[in-house]
Amino acid sequence: MNSLESSISYFESAFREQISIIEATAPQRLYEPVAYSLKIGGKRLRPALMLHTASLFTKSVGQILPAAMAIEIFHNFTLLHDDIMDKSDMRRGVPTVHRKYSENTAILSGDAMSILAFKYLGKINNSHLQEVFSLFSITALEVCEGQQLDMDFETRDQVTIDEYIEMIRLKTAVLIACSLKMGALLAGAGSEQADLLYDYGIYVGLAFQLQDDWLDVFGDPEIFGKKQGVDICANKKTFLLLKAFEACDADLLQELNHWIQKTDFDPKEKVAAVIAIYEKTGVSQAAHDLMKSYHDKALAALGKLDIPAAEKKTLIAFADEAMVRAK
C-alpha cells in the first residue's frame, strides 16, 4: 500500500461488509443506530494509518483488519457520546444519533460500540495480542480523560497552554498514535520501532488538532465544512484564544474580555472582532510555529525508523498534510 488513499479504500470495502452484518443484528433498535453512526463515515484516517504502518513490516495486512475496525468503531463511539454531552445536533451533515433516535438509544448504542471495538480486537490471532490489548485499553481510557479535561476547561477561568496541549494529546493524539503503534506491533515490528511510530503519531496528532482550531477561524467554511468561528462564539479555550490572552496588551485584553463576557451578541460581529484581535496578537503565526515544531518532531521520529527512506514517503506526506490541510 503506497498511499494512504489505497489503505482507506482497502479498509472501507471490508468495513462496509461488517457494517451490513452489524445492521442486520437483533435487536434492531440497538444495532441500527450503531450502523448509522458507522456509516456517517469520516476520513477513516486511524484504520488507514494502522494498515499502512503494518504494510511497512509485513505483507499479510489482511490479518489485522479486525484491529483496524476496532479503532474505527471506538473512534465513532467517542464521537457519538461526545455529541450527547456537547448537545450537538448535526455531524457531517446528518443528524447525530441522539437527535435522530433518542438520548437513551445514543447512550446504549454507544456502549455497545465501545464493547464491539474490544470484540473486534479479540478476533485477532496474533502473538502480540496481549500487548496490543493493553495499549488499546489504556489509550481508550486516555481518550475519556481528554474528553473530561475538555469539559472541565469549559467551566474553568484559567487554562494554561500546556494544559490545553495535554488535553488535545489525550483527546485526539493518543488514538492516532495508538493506531500506528498497533499496526507496527501486530506486524511484528518490535517495540522500539513501534514506539517511534507512536511518537510520530502524537506529534502529528497535536499538529492535526491545532490545524483544526486554526481552520475554525481562518479556514474556508465551504471547504472545511463547518461554519466559521464556532469555537469563537462558544468561547472555546483553543490554542488561539489562550495564546491571544497571553499576547494581549491591556487595551486588547479589555476588548477580548468584553467579547468573552457578552452573552447577547451578533455572531458575525463577535467573530470579526475576535479575529481582529487574533491578527493583532499574531496567534495565527504562533499556531503555525507550534505546528511546525510538532511536524519536525514527527519527522525526527520517522527518521529514526529502521526502514528504507522511500517507504517513509506516505507518512512524511501525512505529516505535511496535517498542518496545511484545508478540510
Next chain:
Amino acid sequence: MNSLESSISYFESAFREQISIIEATAPQRLYEPVAYSLKIGGKRLRPALMLHTASLFTKSVGQILPAAMAIEIFHNFTLLHDDIMDKSDMRRGVPTVHRKYSENTAILSGDAMSILAFKYLGKINNSHLQEVFSLFSITALEVCEGQQLDMDFETRDQVTIDEYIEMIRLKTAVLIACSLKMGALLAGAGSEQADLLYDYGIYVGLAFQLQDDWLDVFGDPEIFGKKQGVDICANKKTFLLLKAFEACDADLLQELNHWIQKTDFDPKEKVAAVIAIYEKTGVSQAAHDLMKSYHDKALAALGKLDIPAAEKKTLIAFADEAMVRAK
C-alpha cells in the same frame, strides 16, 4: 474457599485497594464518580462466583482477581448507565451518579468503567486469555441487548413470556453465567466443565431474576430494601404481569387493563388491586414453579460436573438461595 461469603470477603478487600487507586487517579472529575459507583457496593456476587468456581479447579485463585474485578466493574457500569436511562434517582440508598454529579459525568464515567473492565481483564497472564476475552466481550454485548429489549418492551403492547425470559437471560443471567465460566476457564478446567458451569449460571440467573420480580410484589420491603409494588406502579412487564394476562378470565382482564391504563391513581390502591388479581390468577405459584424448573436444571448441570460432590455444596446452596432469598 468453602463458602461464597469467604470469596466475597477475599474479593472485597482486594477490590477496595483498587478502588482507592482509581479514586486517586486524575482527572478527578472522571475517576471520583467511578470510585463512588464502585463503592456503593452491592453483593459482589459475580466476582465471588468467579473466584469460588476457580477455587474448585486451582489453588492459585489470586491470579484471576483482575478478571473478577473486570466483571464487577462492568456490572456496576451497566447499573450506572441503566440508572441514567431509567431516570433512577437512588440506588442502594444513595443518590445515583447522574443525580449526585451530572448526566454528562455519568455518561463519561460509565464509559471509562466499561473500558476499565477490559483493562483489568487484560492484566491477566493466562494461556486462556483470548477465549476469556472473547466470552467477556460477547457477554457484555448481550447485556446491552438485554437492556435494549427491556426498554423496547416498555412501549410494546404485546410481550410473550418467552420474549421476557430471553430478555432477562440477556440482561441478567449471561453475566452470572460468564462469571462462572471465566472462573473455570482461567483455572484451566477445560471447556466442557466450563460450559456446564455456564449452563448452571444461566438457570440460576433466571431464577434469581424471577425471584427479584416476585419480591417486588410479595417480598418484605423492609428486608428487600425497595418499596413494594414499584414494578406494578410502572406497569413493568414482569413474569407476574405477563402470566396474569395469560391466566385472566374476561372480568379480571378488564379489571387488570383498567389499572394498567389508569394514569392517575393512588399507588397503594393500585398495588393492592393488582396483587389481588395476581392472587386470583395464581401467578405467584406459577413463578415458583418456573423457578423450581430452573433450579432443577441448574442442579442437573452441576450434577454432571466432574468434581467431588462435597465441593459442589456452595453452588448447590447458591441455587437454593436464589429462589428463596428475601433480599
